[in-house]
Amino acid sequence: MGNSMKKSFLTVIILALGIVNMILTAVIVFAVVPTTMRTNELISKVASTIDLEINGSPANQEVSIEDIENYGMSKELTINLKKGTDNIPSYALVKTSLSLNTKSEDYAKLQPLVETNESKINEMIQNEFMKYTMDEVTVKKEEIKSNILAALQEYFKSDFIVGITIEFTVAQ
Known part of the structure; x- marks a missing residue:
């Protein structure tokens, strides 16, 4: 029985770790990824604004x-x-x-x-x-x-x- 208890205890630990892993993955997908995408979008807008200032107004190019x-x-x-x-x-x-x-x-x-x-x-x-x-x-x-x-x-x-x-x- 001692050996069987160890196996079931390990199974419970593995199951708990799997559930924690799924929860953390869900947090990353639903909380971190959208925030990162918004940050990247903001950085892109700022970079394009800076690029316009360096190159002058678009009319200059034409x-x-x-x-x-x-x-x-x-x-x-x-x-x-x-x-x-x-x-x-x-x-x-x-x-x-x-x-x-x-x-x-x-x-x-x-x-x-x-x-x-x-x-x-x-x-x-x-x-x-x-x-x-x-x-x-x-x-x-x-x-x-x-x-x-x-x-x-x-x-x-x-x-x-x-x-x-x-x-x-x-x-x-």
């Missing part, structure tokens, strides 16, 4: 080449870059031009302000480049361009500037 005026900045900038691990000073020679949407409702009003605000625009470009080391500048060129574009659109409170072209050389 500007035809005939409607773009290139405005070349009048001077080449010499910008001190952040020191790298070697602690050796480095700099970048930067030539910039802006792409302006001539069909934008703000174009006529703001285009003349680009020239009068060149020093402020140059300061924004310098501030962005100074955040990076010589090695990072070449790797993160697109990030730098999008950050400068976002800063310009914020400064002019308009998206009539739809792009920025940067040519640079780095040296120590």
